[in-house]
Amino acid sequence: MESKYIFEKSSVGTGVGVADFHYRTGRSVLLDSRVPVVVEKNGSVMPAYAQGPVFYKFVMDGGSAAEVKGERTWSSGKGNGRILPDMEKAGLGDQKDTGSSGILKRTSPTPCPGVTRSLPGSFMNLDIRNPGKQAELASNFRAAQGQSVPQAERQPLSSSHIPVPRNRNPSGHADKEVMAATVLTSLSTSPLVLHPSAAPPVPEPASKTWKEVLSASYSSSTSGNWSWDASDQSVPSTPSPPLSNDANKNFLLSSQGDDVSEDVTESTHFMFEDPIPRKRKNSMKVMFKCLWKNCEKVLSTSSGIQRHIRTVHLGRNSDSDYSDGEEDFYYSEIEVNMDSLTEGLSSLTPTSPTTAGPPPVFPPPLSDVARSEHISVNGSQSHTSSLLSQSAPSTLCHIRTDHAYQGPVAHVRTVSIGEKRQPAASTHTTVNKNHAVITPAAKSTPGTRKPRGEAKKCRKVYGMEKRDMWCTACRWKKACQRFTD
């Protein structure tokens, strides 16, 4: 599976670009990607529920408008759910587009002045012909963001769906690209593939292009507009990462500093030790979860997860300091309520409702959709359940039906949740490392032992003298298959 981004340009003053309207929980707006939004002149965002291509229209005065068409096509490729390549490829011959895509994919809701300057008029191909309105537009956007704006410029806005950092430099050069970038970045930006059919991505050299632009742009940026305003609570459902400017710098530049062992230790660290970073409320922790298919890696630092992705999934040299930021696409931030998690763990008995959900068998890897739903919810409980459901059940809920002595028996016992045994750890990977960590008692807990049945077994019925009449299981000192309970 391969996601494609198509960049188009209109020749009539309206720029038609394609934005990836995925959202990335914790990084950008929680805006359903299927919901088109029309950004009116006053900065308000109007949901326009419709199917098909998503148009983002920036209505300027005089009828001038900039439309952004969000279109996402999913072609069944080679099983690689890579986001982007095409967008980047498309931009190869056009550094502007490339840069734009880079920004968009960069998931920052704030415009990067450096990029803007270096890419004049290119952002999302917006063609806004009335420069005089730029300042006004800028103000409107700021107003929409709840920024400090002259009262006269304030207007009633419904900006709750598009949180944009408030700490923009008010004196900065707010041109139309910046405006467009602000909105568009808020609307799209997420590299996270939430599409259920998305499959693991594959690194491509093309991604380097925008990254380079991005890096260069960043280095030229001095306004620090890349930071998120962690205090911005305007979007309750968006656990926006409280990345500071420095953190953002590190975000790009420092993903090489950690030891390789960090990956191994961090999950443990996250579970039982003091949280390293970003402890928001009392017990809320921001973790970074690898979104690579079948990979549930959760680390406590962005650098760690980036390293993990870069080395494990992208197959890049772990020693290399070079990071093109592509890793960023493949992990997401999640909030973890440690209190709830602790509670969940403490009650993580075999019959705990937390793990013994309606379906007795838990699919080891959650689908991308399921995962996305989990992490997109700001509620701490959901995060907890998400973690638990992803880490614990895969091992806890194995159904034991594979014993050879059960073969000749007509009916195969279905072992209940409380009866399951611990499978061989070797068959599980990263997920179960975490599981082993967070449920250390599972293996040693005798509570999982099957309760003795009430019915008399072969031994009792036939006695030792007629042992040959016992069922096979009884002869092998296994659970009797003849006289089941």
Place this chain on the structure above:
DNA sequence: CATGCCGGGTC
């Protein structure tokens, strides 16, 4: 203590 059977070992 008898029983049931898990977990692991041997072939």
Place this chain on the structure above:
DNA sequence: GACCCGGCATG
């Protein structure tokens, strides 16, 4: 995979 058995949990 078939078979065996030490040892633990349970009643």
